[in-house]
Amino acid sequence: MQHNLTPFHVAIPVHNLDECREFYRETLGFTEGRSSDHWIDFNFFGHQVVIHYKPKSGEDLHTNAVDGKNVPVPHYGVVLPWETFQSFATNLKTKGIQFVIEPYIRFEGLPGEQATMFFLDPAGNALEFKAFKDMNQLFAK
Structure with missing residues (x-):
């Protein structure tokens, strides 16, 4: 299966x-790009993530059950190479990230087996990072 690596935004x-600038830059280690007083671009593993100011809404975090875990909805994230995921997870643990879902193997032994982890940014946005040992499993049924 051919994978296009077209960056997303x-x-x-x-x-x-x-507070979020510091989190994305210092805690996650993402390089900052362009910015204004209302938004900041970051290099998100080769993709462009822009944090935009929006007044706090007070909405509660919603979750859906997936593989016996309560997955936050909505969430944002990226699929990483296996080794990158492992080193990123280790780095986050050393920085004391409080995980919503600790790094673990989801769907173990089944189609779509993957490493995954979830945590919140300071604004309460859920972020998911995942990896597949076999990228052909990305859309496996």
């Missing part, structure tokens, strides 16, 4: 631009 609403 996603805008994430945040209610505290300075």
Whole structure:
């Protein structure tokens, strides 16, 4: 299966631009690109993530059950190479990230087996990072 690596772009609403800038830059280690007083671009493993200021809404986090875990909805993320996922997860643990779902293997032994983890940014946005040992399993049924 051929995989195109076309970068994607996603805008994430945040209610505290300075706090989230520090989180994405310092905690996650993403390189900052262009910015204004209302938004900041980041290099998200070769993709463009833009955090945009939006007043806090007060909405509760919603979850759906997946593989016996409560997965936050909505969430944003990226599929990483297996080794990158492992080192990124280790780095986040050393920085004291509080995981919504700790790094683990989802659908173990089944089609679509993957490593995954979820955590929240300071604005409460759920982020998911995942990896497949076999990228052909990305859309496996």
